[in-house]
Amino acid sequence: MLKQVEGSHAVAEAVALCRPEVICAYPITPQTHIVEGLGELVKAGHIKDCKYINVESEFAALSVAIGSSAAGARSYTATSSQGLLFMAEAVYNASGLGLPIVMTLGNRAIGAPLNIWNDHSDAMSLRDAGWIQLFAENNQEAIDLHIQAFRIAEDISCPVMVCVDGFILTHAVEQVDVPDQKQVDAYLPAFVPAVVLDPKAPASVGALVGPEAFTEVRYLDHKKQLRAFDAIDRASTAFKSVFGREAGGFIRSYHTKDAETVIVAMGSVIGTLKDMIDEKRKQGHKIGLVSICTFRPFPTAEVGAALKDAKHVIVLEKSLASGQGGVLAAHVRAGLHEAIPLTTLIAGLGGRPIPKNALSEFVEKIGIPSSDELHFLDLKQDIVDGELKKTEEERNARLRNGAARGR
Amino acid sequence: MKPFATVLEVGTSLNNHTGSWRTERPSYAHRLPPCNNACPAGENIQEWLSLAEQEKYEEAWREIVKNNPFPAIMGRVCYHPCENACNRVTIESPVGINSVERFLGDKAIRDKWAFDRPAAKSGKKVLVIGAGPAGLSAAYHLARLGHKVTVKESLKKAGGMLRYGIPQYRLPRKILDAEIKRIVDYGVELEVNKKVTNLAEVVESKAFDAVFLSVGAHIAKLTEFPTSPRSRVLDAVAVLRDMENREKPKLGKRVVVYGGGNTAMDVARTAKRLGAKEVTIVYRRTREKMPAHSFEIDEALQEGIKIKFLVTIKKYQNKKLTLGKMALDAKGYPQPTGKNETMETDCIVLALGQDSDLALLEKFPGLEIADGALKVDSRMMTSHAGVFAGGDMIPFERTATTGVGHGKKAARSIDAWLRKVEQPATEKHPLATAERLNKWYYAEVSENKRKLIDIAHRTKTFDEVQLGLSEAEALNESRRCLSCGNCFECDNCYGVCPDNAIRKLGAGKGFKIDYDYCKGCGLCAAECPCGCIEMTPEDI
Numbered sequence: 001m002l003k004q005v006e007g008s009h010a011v012a013e014a015v016a017l018c019r020p021e022v023i024c025a026y027p028i029t030p031q032t033h034i035v036e037g038l039g040e041l042v043k044a045g046h047i048k049d050c051k052y053i054n055v056e057s058e059f060a061a062l063s064v065a066i067g068s069s070a071a072g073a074r075s076y077t078a079t080s081s082q083g084l085l086f087m088a089e090a091v092y093n094a095s096g097l098g099l100p101i102v103m104t105l106g107n108r109a110i111g112a113p114l115n116i117w118n119d120h121s122d123a124m125s126l127r128d129a130g131w132i133q134l135f136a137e138n139n140q141e142a143i144d145l146h147i148q149a150f151r152i153a154e155d156i157s158c159p160v161m162v163c164v165d166g167f168i169l170t171h172a173v174e175q176v177d178v179p180d181q182k183q184v185d186a187y188l189p190a191f192v193p194a195v196v197l198d199p200k201a202p203a204s205v206g207a208l209v210g211p212e213a214f215t216e217v218r219y220l221d222h223k224k225q226l227r228a229f230d231a232i233d234r235a236s237t238a239f240k241s242v243f244g245r246e247a248g249g250f251i252r253s254y255h256t257k258d259a260e261t262v263i264v265a266m267g268s269v270i271g272t273l274k275d276m277i278d279e280k281r282k283q284g285h286k287i288g289l290v291s292i293c294t295f296r297p298f299p300t301a302e303v304g305a306a307l308k309d310a311k312h313v314i315v316l317e318k319s320l321a322s323g324q325g326g327v328l329a330a331h332v333r334a335g336l337h338e339a340i341p342l343t344t345l346i347a348g349l350g351g352r353p354i355p356k357n358a359l360s361e362f363v364e365k366i367g368i369p370s371s372d373e374l375h376f377l378d379l380k381q382d383i384v385d386g387e388l389k390k391t392e393e394e395r396n397a398r399l400r401n402g403a404a405r406g407r
Numbered sequence: 408m409k410p411f412a413t414v415l416e417v418g419t420s421l422n423n424h425t426g427s428w429r430t431e432r433p434s435y436a437h438r439l440p441p442c443n444n445a446c447p448a449g450e451n452i453q454e455w456l457s458l459a460e461q462e463k464y465e466e467a468w469r470e471i472v473k474n475n476p477f478p479a480i481m482g483r484v485c486y487h488p489c490e491n492a493c494n495r496v497t498i499e500s501p502v503g504i505n506s507v508e509r510f511l512g513d514k515a516i517r518d519k520w521a522f523d524r525p526a527a528k529s530g531k532k533v534l535v536i537g538a539g540p541a542g543l544s545a546a547y548h549l550a551r552l553g554h555k556v557t558v559k560e561s562l563k564k565a566g567g568m569l570r571y572g573i574p575q576y577r578l579p580r581k582i583l584d585a586e587i588k589r590i591v592d593y594g595v596e597l598e599v600n601k602k603v604t605n606l607a608e609v610v611e612s613k614a615f616d617a618v619f620l621s622v623g624a625h626i627a628k629l630t631e632f633p634t635s636p637r638s639r640v641l642d643a644v645a646v647l648r649d650m651e652n653r654e655k656p657k658l659g660k661r662v663v664v665y666g667g668g669n670t671a672m673d674v675a676r677t678a679k680r681l682g683a684k685e686v687t688i689v690y691r692r693t694r695e696k697m698p699a700h701s702f703e704i705d706e707a708l709q710e711g712i713k714i715k716f717l718v719t720i721k722k723y724q725n726k727k728l729t730l731g732k733m734a735l736d737a738k739g740y741p742q743p744t745g746k747n748e749t750m751e752t753d754c755i756v757l758a759l760g761q762d763s764d765l766a767l768l769e770k771f772p773g774l775e776i777a778d779g780a781l782k783v784d785s786r787m788m789t790s791h792a793g794v795f796a797g798g799d800m801i802p803f804e805r806t807a808t809t810g811v812g813h814g815k816k817a818a819r820s821i822d823a824w825l826r827k828v829e830q831p832a833t834e835k836h837p838l839a840t841a842e843r844l845n846k847w848y849y850a851e852v853s854e855n856k857r858k859l860i861d862i863a864h865r866t867k868t869f870d871e872v873q874l875g876l877s878e879a880e881a882l883n884e885s886r887r888c889l890s891c892g893n894c895f896e897c898d899n900c901y902g903v904c905p906d907n908a909i910r911k912l913g914a915g916k917g918f919k920i921d922y923d924y925c926k927g928c929g930l931c932a933a934e935c936p937c938g939c940i941e942m943t944p945e946d947i
Contacts, residue, residue, distance in 0.1 A: 097413050157410075195414055206413060207420040213412045220411060 001178050007139040007169040010176045011104055012037030014143040016047050017184040018102075018150045020076040021191075022068035024053035026061045028083040029116045030166035031106035035078050058083040062090035062103070069099040070205055072196040074150065077101065080166060081108035081122045088126060095130025095221070097206050098194060100153030100160070102146065103131075107267065107318075108166040109350040117351020118166040120267065120318040123295070124327045130221050132160040132228050133296040134248065135266040139174045144247030145293075147179070148235040150188055155231040157194040158224055163295075165268040167351065179243055187242040225297040232294055250299035252291045253306050255281060259288030261363065262310040264303070264332050266292040269316060269347070269354055276356045280363065287363065292328070304335030312341050312368040316359075316377075318348045325374050333372075341369050347377035421924070425906055429927030431942045433920060438839035438892025438939065442489035442504060447809040448475040448544075449816075452489055452504055453893060459507055459885035465520055467885075468511045472522060475811050476547040476590055477540070479516055479582045482509025483873070484573055485808045486700055494841040494891050500854045502887045503876075509857075510881035516585045522593050526553035531825045534559065534615040536603045536767070539567020540807040541798025542621035543587065544814025545821075546595045549619075552822045556595045557615070561602035564651070567623050568799070569807060571648040572670065574677050575869040607771040610794065617793045617821045620781065621814070624761035624799035630665075633722040640723065643674040643758035650677060659753025661685045663728060665720055666758030667697040672707045674756050679710055679866050687750070688714040691733055692741050706859075710866050717741055718748070726751050763800040778802065786820035786830070787813060795821055839892025843938025848899070852887050855880040890937045894918065900931035900940060 003010070011034050015023075023042065025035035042052040051068075055061045061077045069075040079087060084105060094101050105123055109115040123133060132152060136142040142164045149160040164170055197205060209217065229250070236248035254274055256262055263273055270291045280287045290306045292299075307313055313336060315329035324330070326344035333342055343366060348354045358378050366375070409415075442452040450471055458467035471478045482505055493501035514520075531554045535542045538560035546556045564570055565587050569578060591597050603609060609618065627642035634640060641656070643666070649656045662678040664671050667690035678686045688707070690697060693716050697704060708714070718730040730748050733741035762779050775782040775790050780802040787795045797813025799805045823830040858874045859865070865872055876884060894917050901909045901918060908925040909918050920931075932940040 098410055195410060202417040203409065204415040204417055204419045207415050208423055209412045209415075217412045 001180065002175055003178055004173055004175050005178075006033060006171060006173050007142060007164065008033030008106075008171065009037045010139050010143050010174075010178065011146060011164065011170075012041060013178050014146040015076055015102075015104075016041045017179060017181055018076075018147060018188055019074065019185075020047065020050055020102075021073035022051050022053060022065065022075045023077070024055050024061050024064040024068070024075075025077045025079070026055055026058045026083065028058070028080045028106075030108055030118070030170045031078045031080040031083070031104065033170060034104055034106065038076075058087040059090055062087040062094060062101070065101045065103075066090060066094050066097065066099055069094070069101050069193070070097065070195060070197045072191070072193045072198075074154075074191040075099075075101050076103070078104035078106065080106040081110055081116075084122045084126060085110065088129070091126050091129045091131065093206065094159045096217075098157040098224070100150075100157050100191075100193075102149045102153055103159065103161050104146070105161050105163045106166045106170045107163050115350040116166075118168050118268075118318070119349045119351070120163070121320075121349075123161070123163045124319040124321075126161075127296055127327070130158070130225070131296060132158055132225070132232070132294070133163060134160065134232075134294055135163045135292060136165075136169060137268060137270040137291060137293070139169055139172065140176050140245075141247050141293075142169055143176055143178065144239065144243070144245070147184055147187060148232075148239055148248045150191075151235045151238070152228065152231045154189075154191055154193075155234065156224055156227055158228060163267065168268040177245075183242055187238060228297050229294075229299070248293055250292075250294045250302045251306060252293065254289040254291065256288035256290060256306055256310075258286055259309075260286040260311040260368065261314060262288045262290055262307055262312075263314045263316055263363075264290045264292065264307070264328065265316040266295060266328065267318065269318070272354055272356055273316070273359065276359045276363075279356070280360065285363075295328075295331075298331050300331070300335040302335075303332055304337075307332070307336055307340065310340055312343065312366075314343045314345055314363070314366070316345045316347055316354075318346075320346050320349065342372045343369060344372070344374045345377055346375070352378065424923045425926050426908070426921070426923045429922070429925060430945055430947060431927040431929060432922070432945050433925065433927065433929065433932050433940050433942050435894055435917060435920075436892065436939050436941045437836050438843070439836040440839050440891045440893065441492035441494055441841075442502075444838060445488040445492035446474075447488065447804070447806065447812040448481070449812055450474045450489075453888060453890060455511070456502065456504065456507065456885045456888040457890065457895065459511065460882065460888065462882060464511055464514055465518075468515045468520060469523065471508065471511060474815055475808075476522070476544060477512070477586050477811060478508050479512025480540075480569060480578060480586050481808055481811065482506070482512045483578050483582070483871075484569065486806060488808075494839070494844060495887060495889055497841045497844070498846055498849055498889075499851045502889075503854050503856065503884045506855065506857050506876045507881050507885050510876045510878070512586070513582070513875055516582065522547075522551065522589065525551050525593070528555075529553040529822075529825065531555065531616040532557070532614065533617045533619065533821060533825075534609060535619045535621065536606075536609075537561075537567060537621040537623055537798070537800075538565035538587075538597060538599070539621055539623045539798055539810060540569055541623075541810035541814045541817075542567065542619065543590055543595075544811040545619045545621065545795075545797065545818045546814070547590045547593065548815050548818030549821060550590075550593050550595050552818060554822070554825070558595060558597045559601040559603050560597065560599045561622075563599055565597055565599060567621075567810075568625075571625070571651060572644070572673070573807075574647065574650065574673050574680075576676070576680065576865070576872050577673070579871050603767050605770050606767045606794070610771070610791075616825055617795065619814075619817050619821065620789070620794065620796035620800065621798040621810070622763060622765075622767070622800050624763045624805065626762040626764050627757060628760040628762060629757060630720075630759055632720050633724065635724040637725050638723045639754035641754055641756045643670045643756050644761055646674050646756055647677065655681060657681075658683055658756070661726075661752045661754075662687070663750070663752040663755045664688045664758055665755055666690065666760075667692065667699055668758060668760065669699045669703055670761075671758035672699045672703040674758055675712045676707055676710055678756070679712060680869055685752075686712045687752070688712060689718055689720065689730060690714060690716055691719045693717065693735070706872065709862060711862075719743075720755070721747060723752075723755055726753060728752050728755065761799070761805075765800070786824070787817035788820060788824070793824065836892075839938060841891075844889060844891065845934065845936045845938065848897075848936035849889060852883070854887070855884040890939075892937060892939050894939045895937060897936055899934050899936060903930045903934045905930065
């Protein structure tokens, strides 16, 4: 059914359609509206046989989800930013125990300084925690990925994090097509857990394991992530046949066939990039786009294949690995022929807008460089230069004073 | 199929014996509660309070009578040093131990509980001389230990100072009679009006295998001051003793009591009840120095008795009493000022303390007597083998409860002496001090105090002044016990142990620490409300 709704509420409705049995969450901007929406739906009786559990923190939220999932209940939670960091230990536990929890991450920057707006620092900080990470391009995909997420998670017993850009998607009112319950029921089978805590057949879950077994456990985790490719593929293929539209999968290419410059990006910025590319194409520029939907497991081979004919790759990303560069860029580089130069473009940190014109100007200006470069979109160069100068001067003054005192 | 390594068999987390990391070892201690430590009768107060708070009243009473056969009496007349020692005072106020003891004692009388069966008959015969608290306690404990006991009492009835010293408004005679009767019913032979005048005769007769002397202290101490033939000077011991006669003493409308002890209070309050309009206690020092217990002074004042401090009696001629005014010197001692005051009174009652009548020992050589009191060793035995003594006649604090304690101790010594065995040395546990309590865990609960009957009633009758607690009040009061230094199974250690190393052994059996897993973190000890867990370094 077509609706004009806020992204958060669309996600809440999609989760509700998946018949979760336990929802536990702690509010944090910009995720709050999602769990509020679910709270209302549970209270109003729109989700049958579902317990909404109030918890005292994000750590508790995911810990409760771990418990309920281990007991065989389809479990859901959601968080953002510092909330994800606060539950970090449980994030690893959920995947380590192979519990098919689905969690929405309303992407938001991580402090300090405190910032409530969107970027991908939160998702990137736990990229190696053993969860499948899917990125939504728009609110329709946010809906569709949540429905797929439960299916993927339960298919291979692995938790799935659905990343939805904070504010840009969560707070945007857009037209979306919300599936009906029959369709979702046809698509998503009942949860048959691989591990069930059952007093009648007691077992220890997550107990101490020594060096003799830990490497194997980790190897199996890696294999599970690789097997997830098949599960993700099955889920998106089946989705198309049931719902009649495409969503999910690993990557999507846009005008890459003849493109000399290919931009790689993920999340809501894809829309802006497509508009920019459309304009550039009209002007005769050979430019294309690869959008990443599945960040974990990372589809290195697919990305490499999509970019093999490019002369220059620009990875636009909303996070920065301080002291290294771009996180997504490093992943793309791994699948890219070494002769193709890669430009990392850090953009949209802490909610800074990524205007089409700025992107267009950047692409224009950089042309096709001869080697890898790192750039920050719309960086206020005068401010950083002034600050760096001041820092250096102050440092020198401190050293002089220290030396004087020493005498 | 279970996933590899993340799902394991039950109990696999127990494979790692974390106890090997321990440098300190917790253990459950049994500390001596301050109440038990202070009890002159050696009662295990904490234990019987614990039984009472579980509503096991008969078991609680049986625990008391292991040490003291007079819960109903002591629940009235004991000055409860236990309550003065109670750690609960650091929270709000001490546990009303004495009130609960009285409740249990009264319930035992009402429900006709009898003592446990005595031990097998030993065939030994013991004579007890004097049926006061010490003598009756000794008789009871000796009977309990299997000996044949005869008690010879010089007065008309048994009870000693309980009957002839403590007024009825503090100890109703039906209570006294009931608890004495229980001892007689236990097989103790009681002979009243049988004054033993010569101990030597008794010992030489070999009719008894051992003797316990407990003749008390029934001779009033006197003082001299000029009087005239019409001046009436009485002594408190005689007045209180005569209260047991059908004809009560005639004291007059104005009575002066000389002295500042509990006996002075007793006789003053008795005088009031006998119809005296004006009763004045005359004492040479200040209230702070009065030996009487504060609550007895308060009750006397409530009843309209006046107290003159810092005065001594100079002379009493006809009805005119001349008092010498005193003043405290720099060291706080009263010194005469040379100034006098006068007042009219119909009689003076002297309450200056008592001495023991040791005439029966005169023909019995070799006993050590100092300052009018008989000396005994740590077993309560005099310097003559087989002759033991206790109560007010030996140099010790003179209270009924002390007498009960002496009787018990002497009985156990006599038993060991008769059986020719060494008395096992009793281990004295370290004291459960207030600093060891984790007071955070205890809520403030005010004391369930015994009510007093109204003043008008008190000053006209000899009805008991203090009422008993109801069952609900006694139960609540016993539940105020903190269980200092001994586990009361609150489960705190069980709850806080991060290693699940505390094993419950079942109700009343406490806990066991599984040292295979106890890392010695000390949380249990830090969080034990009553301070019964101790940490000791491991030998490493």
